[in-house]
Amino acid sequence: MAERLSLSGLEQRAGDLWRDLRTGAVVWLTGDLGTGKTTFVQAVCRAAGAERARSPTFALVHEYVSAHGPIFHVDCYRLRDPVEAVDLDFPGLLRHGRLLMIEWPERAGDLAPEPDAHLHFAHAEEEDVRFVERIR
Numbered sequence: 001m002a003e004r005l006s007l008s009g010l011e012q013r014a015g016d017l018w019r020d021l022r023t024g025a026v027v028w029l030t031g032d033l034g035t036g037k038t039t040f041v042q043a044v045c046r047a048a049g050a051e052r053a054r055s056p057t058f059a060l061v062h063e064y065v066s067a068h069g070p071i072f073h074v075d076c077y078r079l080r081d082p083v084e085a086v087d088l089d090f091p092g093l094l095r096h097g098r099l100l101m102i103e104w105p106e107r108a109g110d111l112a113p114e115p116d117a118h119l120h121f122a123h124a125e126e127e128d129v130r131f132v133e134r135i136r
Helices: 007-020 037-048 082-088 090-096 105-111
Strands: 003-006 025-031 061-064 071-075 099-103 117-123 129-134
Touching: 003 007, 007 037, 007 129, 025 037, 025 105, 037 071, 037 099, 037 117, 071 090, 082 090, 082 105, 090 099, 099 105
Parallel strands: 025 099, 025 117, 071 099
Antiparallel strands: 003 129, 061 071, 117 129
16 A cells, blocks of 8 residues: 655655665665656665765666665666666676665566565655555
């Protein structure tokens, strides 16, 4: 069941998730454009004390430095074919990262590593509210 969250609620959920995940965890973030996936990544980075997360508009992979280890943020939105995900080197990111968060993982097909958590985001009527459902 989807939870209705304000931006401050989203911040709290991001902190909870950060504390609950094991090292090397994978998080899938799904949902339509503009539903808060990147905002959630930014909130996780704040909870981790990492550098400020950026929108992945131009680069498919971003690395954010934290005292706990690198946090990798991958956006597969611009992949035209799942085979293009080979170049993202998910195995290498998993070996070196504390956390791997993937937006639009379905576009990477079978190459996207299985998630430890899968969050689906959706718009709500109010501009500063989102529905977030933890699928896994």
